[in-house]
Amino acid sequence: MTSTAVGAxxxxxxxxxxxxxxxxxxxTTALGSDPDAxxxxxxxAAGLSRRAIYGHFATRDDLVAASVERGALRLAAATADVDxxxxxxxxxxxxxxxxxxxxxxxxLASLAVRGPSLAVVGAALAPVRSRLLSIVTAGAASGTIxxxxxxxxxxxxxxxxxxxxxxxxxxxxxxxxxxxxxxMLIALSTAGLSAREANELIEATPELHHPLPEDAAL
Amino acid sequence: MTSTAVGAxxxxxxxxxxxxxxxxxxxTTALGSDPDAxxxxxxxAAGLSRRAIYGHFATRDDLVAASVERGALRLAAATADVDxxxxxxxxxxxxxxxxxxxxxxxxLASLAVRGPSLAVVGAALAPVRSRLLSIVTAGAASGTIxxxxxxxxxxxxxxxxxxxxxxxxxxxxxxxxxxxxxxMLIALSTAGLSAREANELIEATPELHHPLPEDAAL
DNA sequence: AATAACTTGCACAGCGGTGTGCAAGTTATT
DNA sequence: AATAACTTGCACACCGCTGTGCAAGTTATT
Numbered sequence: 104m105t106s107t108a109v110g111a112x113x114x115x116x117x118x119x120x121x122x123x124x125x126x127x128x129x130x131t132t133a134l135g136s137d138p139d140a141x142x143x144x145x146x147x148a149a150g151l152s153r154r155a156i157y158g159h160f161a162t163r164d165d166l167v168a169a170s171v172e173r174g175a176l177r178l179a180a181a182t183a184d185v186d187x188x189x190x191x192x193x194x195x196x197x198x199x200x201x202x203x204x205x206x207x208x209x210x211l212a213s214l215a216v217r218g219p220s221l222a223v224v225g226a227a228l229a230p231v232r233s234r235l236l237s238i239v240t241a242g243a244a245s246g247t248i249x250x251x252x253x254x255x256x257x258x259x260x261x262x263x264x265x266x267x268x269x270x271x272x273x274x275x276x277x278x279x280x281x282x283x284x285x286x287m288l289i290a291l292s293t294a295g296l297s298a299r300e301a302n303e304l305i306e307a308t309p310e311l312h313h314p315l316p317e318d319a320a321l
Numbered sequence: 322m323t324s325t326a327v328g329a330x331x332x333x334x335x336x337x338x339x340x341x342x343x344x345x346x347x348x349t350t351a352l353g354s355d356p357d358a359x360x361x362x363x364x365x366a367a368g369l370s371r372r373a374i375y376g377h378f379a380t381r382d383d384l385v386a387a388s389v390e391r392g393a394l395r396l397a398a399a400t401a402d403v404d405x406x407x408x409x410x411x412x413x414x415x416x417x418x419x420x421x422x423x424x425x426x427x428x429l430a431s432l433a434v435r436g437p438s439l440a441v442v443g444a445a446l447a448p449v450r451s452r453l454l455s456i457v458t459a460g461a462a463s464g465t466i467x468x469x470x471x472x473x474x475x476x477x478x479x480x481x482x483x484x485x486x487x488x489x490x491x492x493x494x495x496x497x498x499x500x501x502x503x504x505m506l507i508a509l510s511t512a513g514l515s516a517r518e519a520n521e522l523i524e525a526t527p528e529l530h531h532p533l534p535e536d537a538a539l
Numbered sequence: 540a541a542t543a544a545c546t547t548g549c550a551c552a553g554c555g556g557t558g559t560g561c562a563a564g565t566t567a568t569t
Numbered sequence: 570a571a572t573a574a575c576t577t578g579c580a581c582a583c584c585g586c587t588g589t590g591c592a593a594g595t596t597a598t599t
Contacts, residue, residue: 113543116597122545137435139357141586153587155546163587216434217355249516252503256489260482260507263489267481271474285470289478293507295516298467334567334574359556371557373576381557546595557584565576 123159125149130170135209138217142166168223171214174207175227181207182231190242191291191304195311197235198265198290202282205269212266235262242294249295257294264293280313287311341377343367348388353427356435360384386441389432392425393445399425400449408460409509409522413529415453416483416508420500423487430484453480460512467513475512482511498531505529 129149133140142163146153160166181204185196201208211228214220236258242248249257268289272282284305291301305311347367351358360381364371378384399422403414419426429446432438454476460466467475486507490500502523509519523529 113598116544118597119545139435142588143586152547154548154589157588158545161588217357251516251520252506256493256503259489260485263485264478264482264511267478267485271477271481275474285474288470289511292510292513293482295510297515297518298469298513300515302469331568331573336567337575340575360558361556370577372559372578375558376575379558540599542597542599544595544597547593549591549593551589552587553589554587555585557582559581559583561578561580563577563579565574567572567574569570569572 119159122149122151122155126151126156126159126166127170127173130166131174131206131210134167134170135206135213138213138220164219167214167220170210171220171223171227174210175224175231178204178207178211178228179230182234185234186238190238190245190247191294191296192308192311193238194235194242194248194261194290194294195287195305195308197238198268198286199283199311201265201269202272202279202286205273208266208269232258232262239294251295261290261293264289283313337377340367340369340373344369344374344377344384345388345391348384349392349424349428352385352388353424353431356431356438382437385432385438388428389438389441389445392428393442393449396422396425396429396446397448400452403452404456408456408463408465409512409514410526410529411456412453412460412466412479412508412512413505413523413526415456416486416504417501417529419483419487420490420497420504423491426484426487450476450480457512469513479508479511482507501531 126145126149129145130140133145133148142156143153145166146156156166160169178201182197182200185193185200187193187196211224215224215228236254239248239258239261240254243250243254243257252260265286268286269282271277272285277285287305288298288301291304292298296304344363344367347363348358351363351366360374361371363384364374374384378387396419400415400418403411403418405411405414429442433442433446454472457466457476457479458472461468461472461475470478483504486504487500489495490503495503505523506516506519509522510516514522
């Protein structure tokens, strides 16, 4: 007997949590391409009925919030270890890691545009954004990153450029390696490096050749 | 007597067309910040009742289509004369002209993301996009623009970067001159120039100092 | 095998939005 | 001043979506 209290209900069933994550997965991809995806569509993609959603999430907003938070957590985890002495390398690495979390980036980007979800996304993304900002600031101070644009603005521009690359790379069917390279190139270019400099930096930095993350699970 | 045919209705009233363009203006700004803006909201912004819209546009889709088409026309007009021998100058000029048509860019960008309006926008934007693509292609051929990224992809990335700049510049309250400079810098950076090179090019090219367009009306 | 957890399907109310008809009012034009 | 153009306000039907209640079914757990 594993129950704890007197009126104790039996432990929640294992498949229930599986369904919950299936819903989150479905919501992530669905909302990633259409922030107004209906619960009907999401449930279908998860192989469940619309009615079943309400067994896991009280309201639609709860579902999207949960999806956003999980995405932000994964994103933070994927980019946790990118700090380097050379801000340019750190930036490239950060970009590369995004490529391995495209799904998450897509939802967040999609929901960050419009409506009330904006606030939720903003809060959830705060850590990642501050990491980027500090890289940019450090680079500007040490002269490795441009300083002709205010750091705050520049980091937002890099963020948007990176998102654009991810969309472009997935829709154009780039390979994993090409995707990595492209997102690094654009991040570096936006940061002020010339195309030549960006390519040389990547070439000269072994760590950037195949920037596989250490498979951090969550 | 100005009437033409027998059962001729009297000529349409002058204020009717004023209201029509007021509606298009309102739709442009409203849809620019929320692609799902209600007709109620748009009508209110135009100083009319929702019911009055149907005197000018049969359906909501008609209104957005008209708004898109007018925006694309203005955009094309604003960027019609940017071709130059130096592809980098042409690109910078193109970016600068966008700054003077922010409203139009905003609607188009906002509607280009999601839903059925995507097709309409795509068609309407075709000329501007092909202008950009040919600049990029020419620049890559003559060695003034990067060739490490396929021209088609690169031009889409520049487009997205430019949009990001416009949003950033307006939301951060940049001055007109700062806005011009910022959008030129980012376009050039994405095209492969270093921050230094971009600034020097702008410095060395008088035409880019105060790129006021010749007030093309439409 | 018994039980509770979970899913399903249906029905229903509610909400916000669109599109339409019509009568009454206002306003530019002749 | 007469007339047609235009706007308004209200009514209504319709649509897709959300959220809820409930009864019946299925499935993991003990």
